[in-house]
Amino acid sequence: MTVKRKDRVFNIVLTVFIAIAALAFILPTVLTIANSFMTSNEIAANYGAMFGNMNGSEHTFISEDVNLKFIPDKVTVDQYKSVLIKNSDYLMKFWNSVLLTVPITLIQLAIAVVTSYGFSRYPGKVKSIIFFAYIILMLMPYQVTLVPNYLVADKFGMLETSEHLIFKGAAKPLNVFCMMWARRAVILPSIFSPFSIFLLTKVMRRVPVSYVEAAKLDGAGEWQIMTKIYLPMCKSALVSIGMLVFIDYWNMVEQPLILMKNTTMHPLSVFLSQINTGDVGLAFAVGVVYMIPTILMFLYGEDYLVEGITYAGGIKG
Amino acid sequence: MKKNRNQCGRRKERWFSNACLIPSLVGVLIFFVIPFGIVIYYSMINNPIVKEYVGMENYKNLMENEAFKRASKNTAAFSLIAVPLATFLSLGLAVLLERNIPGKSFFRTLFLSPLMVPTASVVLVWQVLFHKHGTVNQIMEMFGGDSIDWLKAPQGQVVIILMFLWKNLGYNMILYMSALCSIPRDIIEVAELEGAGSIYQFFHIKLRYLSPTILFVFILSLINSFKIFREVYLLTGSYPYGKLYMLQHFMNNTFQNLDYQKLSAAAVLFSLVMIVIIAVLLIAENIFGKDVEN
Numbered sequence: 001m002t003v004k005r006k007d008r009v010f011n012i013v014l015t016v017f018i019a020i021a022a023l024a025f026i027l028p029t030v031l032t033i034a035n036s037f038m039t040s041n042e043i044a045a046n047y048g049a050m051f052g053n054m055n056g057s058e059h060t061f062i063s064e065d066v067n068l069k070f071i072p073d074k075v076t077v078d079q080y081k082s083v084l085i086k087n088s089d090y091l092m093k094f095w096n097s098v099l100l101t102v103p104i105t106l107i108q109l110a111i112a113v114v115t116s117y118g119f120s121r122y123p124g125k126v127k128s129i130i131f132f133a134y135i136i137l138m139l140m141p142y143q144v145t146l147v148p149n150y151l152v153a154d155k156f157g158m159l160e161t162s163e164h165l166i167f168k169g170a171a172k173p174l175n176v177f178c179m180m181w182a183r184r185a186v187i188l189p190s191i192f193s194p195f196s197i198f199l200l201t202k203v204m205r206r207v208p209v210s211y212v213e214a215a216k217l218d219g220a221g222e223w224q225i226m227t228k229i230y231l232p233m234c235k236s237a238l239v240s241i242g243m244l245v246f247i248d249y250w251n252m253v254e255q256p257l258i259l260m261k262n263t264t265m266h267p268l269s270v271f272l273s274q275i276n277t278g279d280v281g282l283a284f285a286v287g288v289v290y291m292i293p294t295i296l297m298f299l300y301g302e303d304y305l306v307e308g309i310t311y312a313g314g315i316k317g
Numbered sequence: 318m319k320k321n322r323n324q325c326g327r328r329k330e331r332w333f334s335n336a337c338l339i340p341s342l343v344g345v346l347i348f349f350v351i352p353f354g355i356v357i358y359y360s361m362i363n364n365p366i367v368k369e370y371v372g373m374e375n376y377k378n379l380m381e382n383e384a385f386k387r388a389s390k391n392t393a394a395f396s397l398i399a400v401p402l403a404t405f406l407s408l409g410l411a412v413l414l415e416r417n418i419p420g421k422s423f424f425r426t427l428f429l430s431p432l433m434v435p436t437a438s439v440v441l442v443w444q445v446l447f448h449k450h451g452t453v454n455q456i457m458e459m460f461g462g463d464s465i466d467w468l469k470a471p472q473g474q475v476v477i478i479l480m481f482l483w484k485n486l487g488y489n490m491i492l493y494m495s496a497l498c499s500i501p502r503d504i505i506e507v508a509e510l511e512g513a514g515s516i517y518q519f520f521h522i523k524l525r526y527l528s529p530t531i532l533f534v535f536i537l538s539l540i541n542s543f544k545i546f547r548e549v550y551l552l553t554g555s556y557p558y559g560k561l562y563m564l565q566h567f568m569n570n571t572f573q574n575l576d577y578q579k580l581s582a583a584a585v586l587f588s589l590v591m592i593v594i595i596a597v598l599l600i601a602e603n604i605f606g607k608d609v610e611n
Contacts, residue, residue, distance in 0.1 A: 015418045021410075022427035025483060028439040029430060035442075047445060068445050068452040111341050118337030122330070130338065137349060139536065139595055140588060141543035143568050147584040148352030150572065192344030222333035251435045253547045254565065258572050272437035273551040280441075287438035298433040302426060309488060310495035312533065 029291070031068070036079055036288045038072040040281025047280060079285035090268070090286050097267035097290075100256070101249045103180050104190045109242050112196035113234070117226045119197070120204035131201065134194040142254045149189045153259050158185035160261045185259040190249065196241045199311045203237040204230055240308025243301055247294055353588075360581035375582040385583065388567035391560060395474060396542040399481045403538040404531060407486045411493030412519065425494075429487035436484065440551040444468075447476050469558045477561065480548045485541055489534045496530040497523065532602045536595065 083090045163182040165175040363369045447467035454464035546565030
């Protein structure tokens with residue numbers, strides 16, 4: 001009996017501890033969202049001390065302290081109005097992020113499907129050596145990989161590009177490809193990043209041989225085995241890995257900083273760091289707008305994401 | 318006979334699966350391997366125009382470069398503290414969450430949530446928290462402590478360690494939770510029958526099964542720790558306070574000056590360090606992890 005009670009007390013203490021830790025984890029996000037509903041005057045009053053002179057803050061009292069506030073005095077959507085309607089800069093940068101992240105994610109996955117199939121069918125010594133080389137490449141930090149990337153981008157004149165929108169009239173939507181092409185310095189090396197190949201190969205190695213044998217008896221060729229057996233069996237894995245890749249590139253800062261000289265094409269993540277002095281009144285709302293895609297993804301597919309993380313498990317095996 | 322054929326496959330089928338590797342191999346060769354060869358070459362010549370072989374001189378210059386020394390020292394100091402913390406705190410969280418507590422999956426969600434949130438989105442909150450007149454200092458003053466200008470003091474390392482843990486603990490925790498789930502139940506049950514306490518169970522049984530995961534989390538955290546530049550850059554820009562000057566800052570600023578020799582030497586040196594670290598960790602896993610691998 002006493003042991004049980006001790007256990008129960010321990011569990012309560014533990015729950016409280018975990019609850020506090022979990023609250024600390026969600027705090028920065030919640031604060032950002034809460035502050036995004038403040039008027040710009042209120043932000044100036046609370047955080048003005050951080051940024052010195054601010055536009056339009058002359059008649060606002062600025063305290064020397066920086067006051068962190070949970071709940072706005074007056075809830076408005078003014079910040080959002082400015083971000084989404086009045087000032088098109090932020091939406092442009094958001095669009096820049098989309099133009100980088102979406103093609104990188106989709107093409108990286110497409111390449112990963114084919115490559116992982118190659119790695120998991122007829123494994124051999126050479127293939128396992130190549131796979132190990134891919135792991136090493138995956139583990140190399142940007143400080144190493146960005147230098148070769150830069151050399152290639154420089155050699156092929158990809159560093160200083162601008163968008164030439166060549167399609168006119170009804171074909172205008174095709175200009176999206178021109179925009180992506182202008183961003184090739186970042187997109188091209190990223191689609192060959194071995195991260196998703198590493199994860200997907202681990203998943204594909206688990207496809208039972210008996211399925212493949214059965215399909216072969218029915219006269220299926222290699223192409224059909226890939227598209228009709230491997231691909232459907234990896235569907236949920238593809239969603240999970242796609243989410244991980246998307247999040248990674250949505251958050252990117254290093255690559256555009258180095259590989260894109262044309263700052264008008266920089267994604268919102270880089271632009272947000274330069275926001276501080278100018279439109280602080282909007283920064284919280286921009287931050288929230290920026291996290292919406294990944295947050296939605298998280299709410300919709302947390303289980304996929306958790307599954308995706310666990311594919312890794314270890315370097316080998 | 319039949320088995321033999323299945324293993325080798327018919328020639329054409331093998332050919333297809335080999336061909337599948339080609340697109341990726343071509344990309345990796347063009348964007349990583351071949352240019353890295355050029356990087357090695359660049360690191361040993363005096364400049365890209367004269368192309369005179371100078372041996373190790375670039376490396377020597379790099380080693381004597383004050384900015385490089387400071388950057389690698391700061392990065393090493395950061396990684397040495399942040400990586401073990403990230404590895405073991407997340408293990409602790411996973412073990413705690415394995416117990417029967419209410420709202421388990423809700424807590425899991427909260428711990429994982431920073432993964433979703435782009436650092437750039439919340440960087441303002443971190444700035445508010447750690448400003449000279451910011452929240453953390455106000456709390457510290459309330460308890461009679463001295464306020465610190467966090468981002469312009471040696472204590473700035475604390476801020477980025479916190480940011481790093483905030484971002485990465487959830488991910489690592491998930492890796493551990495799945496590893497804990499895959500420990501065979503019967504072994505735990507036998508241990509329980511034999512009267513092993515939960516602490517004994519953890520150290521003598523679970524930890525052994527977890528060792529490949531611990532290694533993986535360690536490597537992952539190490540790789541992520543080199544990305545801390547992102548947080549520092551978003552917080553303080555290209556030229557932060559001395560203690561926050563990271564290796565990637567050095568690289569970025571060298572990119573601006575287009576000093577190919579310095580860049581190449583730094584990249585080659587760093588890749589060698591990484592290979593040594595990974596090799597040591599893999600060997601360690603081979604030694605410690607063997608008895609549970611099936």
